[in-house]
Amino acid sequence: xxxxxxxxxxxxxxxxxxxxxxxxxxxxxxxxxxxxxxxxxxxxxxxxxxxxxxxxxxxxxxxxxxxxxxxxxxxxxxxxxxxxxxxxxxxxxxxxxxxxxxxxxxxxxxxxxxxxxxxxxxxxxxxxxxxxxxxxxxxxxxxxxxxxxxxxxxxxxxxxxxxxxxxxxxxxxx
Amino acid sequence: xxxxxxxxxxxxxxxxxxxxxxxxxxxxxxxxxxxxxxxxxxxxxxxxxxxxxxxxxxxxxxxxxxxxxxxxxxxxxxxxxxxxxxxxxxxxxxxxxxxxxxxxxxxxxxxxxxxxxxxxxxxxxxxxxxxxxxxxxxxxxxxxxxxxxxxxxxxxxxxxxxxxxxxxxxxxxxxxxxxxxxxxxxxxxxxxxxxxxxxxxxxxxxxxxxxxxxxxxxxxxxxxxxxxxxxxxxxxxxxxxxxxxxxxxxxxxxxxxxxxxxxxxxxxxxxxxxxxxxxxxxxxxxxxxxxxxxxxxxxxxxxxxxxxxxxxxxxxxxxxxxxxxxxxxxxxxxxxxxxxxxxxxxxxxxxxxxxxxxxxxxxxxxxxxxxxxxxxxxxxxxxxxxxxxxxxxxxxxxxxxxxxxxxxxxxxxxxxxxxxxxxxxxxxxxxxxxxxxxxxxxxxxxxxxxxxxxxxxxxxxxxxxxxxxxxxxxxxxxxxxxxxxxxxxxxxxxxxxxx
Numbered sequence: 001x002x003x004x005x006x007x008x009x010x011x012x013x014x015x016x017x018x019x020x021x022x023x024x025x026x027x028x029x030x031x032x033x034x035x036x037x038x039x040x041x042x043x044x045x046x047x048x049x050x051x052x053x054x055x056x057x058x059x060x061x062x063x064x065x066x067x068x069x070x071x072x073x074x075x076x077x078x079x080x081x082x083x084x085x086x087x088x089x090x091x092x093x094x095x096x097x098x099x100x101x102x103x104x105x106x107x108x109x110x111x112x113x114x115x116x117x118x119x120x121x122x123x124x125x126x127x128x129x130x131x132x133x134x135x136x137x138x139x140x141x142x143x144x145x146x147x148x149x150x151x152x153x154x155x156x157x158x159x160x161x162x163x164x165x166x167x168x169x170x171x172x173x174x
Numbered sequence: 175x176x177x178x179x180x181x182x183x184x185x186x187x188x189x190x191x192x193x194x195x196x197x198x199x200x201x202x203x204x205x206x207x208x209x210x211x212x213x214x215x216x217x218x219x220x221x222x223x224x225x226x227x228x229x230x231x232x233x234x235x236x237x238x239x240x241x242x243x244x245x246x247x248x249x250x251x252x253x254x255x256x257x258x259x260x261x262x263x264x265x266x267x268x269x270x271x272x273x274x275x276x277x278x279x280x281x282x283x284x285x286x287x288x289x290x291x292x293x294x295x296x297x298x299x300x301x302x303x304x305x306x307x308x309x310x311x312x313x314x315x316x317x318x319x320x321x322x323x324x325x326x327x328x329x330x331x332x333x334x335x336x337x338x339x340x341x342x343x344x345x346x347x348x349x350x351x352x353x354x355x356x357x358x359x360x361x362x363x364x365x366x367x368x369x370x371x372x373x374x375x376x377x378x379x380x381x382x383x384x385x386x387x388x389x390x391x392x393x394x395x396x397x398x399x400x401x402x403x404x405x406x407x408x409x410x411x412x413x414x415x416x417x418x419x420x421x422x423x424x425x426x427x428x429x430x431x432x433x434x435x436x437x438x439x440x441x442x443x444x445x446x447x448x449x450x451x452x453x454x455x456x457x458x459x460x461x462x463x464x465x466x467x468x469x470x471x472x473x474x475x476x477x478x479x480x481x482x483x484x485x486x487x488x489x490x491x492x493x494x495x496x497x498x499x500x501x502x503x504x505x506x507x508x509x510x511x512x513x514x515x516x517x518x519x520x521x522x523x524x525x526x527x528x529x530x531x532x533x534x535x536x537x538x539x540x541x542x543x544x545x546x547x548x549x550x551x552x553x554x555x556x557x558x559x560x561x562x563x564x565x566x567x568x569x570x571x572x573x574x575x576x577x578x579x580x581x582x583x584x585x586x587x588x589x590x591x592x593x594x595x596x597x598x599x600x601x602x603x604x605x606x607x608x609x610x611x612x613x614x615x616x617x618x619x620x621x622x623x624x625x626x627x628x629x630x631x632x633x634x635x636x637x638x639x640x641x642x643x644x645x646x647x648x649x650x651x652x653x654x655x656x657x658x659x660x661x662x663x664x665x666x667x668x669x670x671x672x673x
Binding site for chain 2: 006007010011014017018021024025028029030032033035036037040041043044047048050051054095096097098100101102104105106108109112113117120121124125128129132133134135143147151154155161162164
């Protein structure tokens with residue numbers, strides 16, 4: 001999927017989000033509560049539609065603007081179909097795919113939710129160092145244990161924060 | 175006034191005050207620089223200790239920590255592009271690009287120096303202008319604060335990195351997110367879907383951590399390598415911390431202007447220093463000889479907001495202590511601590527207890543000096559963090575982000591919100607929707623709405639035109655927005671004539 005298509009999809013998603021905001025705002029009982037959100041959502045919708053029109057039907061008009069020349073159209077920085085931008089170029093060592101990045105964050109969240117903050121910290125850092133950093137086990141263990149200990153000392157001893165124990169423990173062992 | 179200032183300074187020679195101030199600065203620097211743990215989080219963590227010691231020690235501890243977190247927040251923005259608080263958002267614009275170019279030490283040196291000089295200028299100016307400042311504070315009302323918030327939003331249009339339309343949409347998105355929860359005037363629940371967690375709205379630190387820290391970690395994971403683009407090479411001659419210090423003295427006019435801005439905006443209750451840093455950045459762009467460099471790693475883009483932050487704190491004490499109206503989120507925490515420590519805010523503070531007020535101002539100045547010294551001495555080492563391999567930084571940033579987010583209120587829902595906004599932030603960055611504009615919109619949204627509602631109720635629909643100061647501020651904002659267009663058209667006409 002080209003970056004232009006992805007850009008369009010993201011803009012459309014935002015458009016639906018703002019339309020959702022408008023719909024929900026109309027449901028509010030108090031006129032005062034609608035006073036500010038409604039025009040802001042409305043203006044944002046208009047701007048998004050304009051953005052979609054310009055980037056798809058007027059590619060000759062450049063949308064990136066220099067900070068000094070406000071509203072003046074500057075040189076093109078929107079990549080054409082098929083070009084690879086700095087953002088997506090994977091020429092560096094240890095580069096990974098977007099899906100991989102989303103998965104990494106999702107895995108961390110799943111570990112936190114299921115096992116708890118401290119357990120997730122230990123396992124995630126250990127796993128990341130071994131799998132992505134290609135570090136030796138002792139080095140990875142040192143980083144993960146050290147970080148976990150620091151979190152424990154800072155959050156759960158120093159300020160007596162009640163730790164999130166994980167959904168598994170709360171559901172099956174509480 | 176001068177006598178009160180001197181009495182306040184003498185109070186600093188108490189060993190207890192000095193020791194706790196140093197401890198506070200150390201805490202603020204250590205915690206503030208960690209992604210996701212800066213600003214308000216650092217203050218929240220130290221609050222339980224501060225209220226358990228003697229009042230003067232508690233005050234010194236808190237104020238020292240507060241100053242330490244200011245530098246820490248700015249350093250975190252510069253090194254990791256993760257603002258620890260709203261006022262440090264602006265440092266992402268130019269500070270982080272400087273780090274990517276290998277000029278992180280220079281940026282940190284400029285940051286530390288300008289914060290110190292800004293703090294000194296702010297304290298001296300405060301001493302001399304306090305009577306006038308009190309009159310101004312009393313004269314301004316909700317309509318003027320509303321225009322201040324609009325002024326802060328107008329910076330989005332002055333500086334739009336990438337598509338202006340997308341920047342404005344991002345700001346609109348941020349504004350809408352700020353409206354989640356209770357309407358500040360009617361208490362109507364908005365966009366909560368009956369969920370009790372959403373009734374309190376989304377906390378800015380939670381969203382900001384996701385938007386910046388999580389998404390930055392994802393970007394680094396995809397890109398590979400380290401934060402610093404080592405392929406571009408390092409020019410050691412321009413990347414030293416002392417170059418940053420020299421830059422501050424080379425731009426002394428900018429430092430003075432930004433400090434004045436920070437002091438006066440900080441003195442306005444309820445506005446906070448977010449508006450001040452944005453306004454300082456905007457005026458730096460417009461007065462610079464090289465405005466085209468902004469957004470790409472201009473040291474002026476680091477100096478201006480930091481000088482504002484340094485001067486802001488002294489001014490922010492005035493409404494906090496004089497009226498009990500905090501100038502920002504960290505001032506709100508300070509205020510609650512002050513009350514527990516037996517310091518009751520009110521006009522009596524500004525009229526009969528000025529020595530105490532000035533001792534706090536001088537604590538801020540000395541803490542600033544200490545923070546700046548430590549900042550300059552450690553800048554070179556700190557900047558090396560940008561060279562750490564991604565596989566070291568990424569897991570640490572991600573785990574600190576989630577743990578720090580959880581620590582704010584012990585709620586797993588905060589972690590969910592953080593992760594969701596992490597994904598959103600990544601997509602926004604990919605498709606050139608400015609996350610900084612989103613953050614600005616979110617910070618200013620409720621503030622603008624509250625003051626607008628109060629102004630409409632108190633002064634009627636035409637309040638902008640019936641109040642002279644408000645109208646003048648509107649004219650000033652319009653000039654700020656229109657001037658670049660006029661200037662550009664004028665330059666084109668001149669170029670056409672020459673050509």
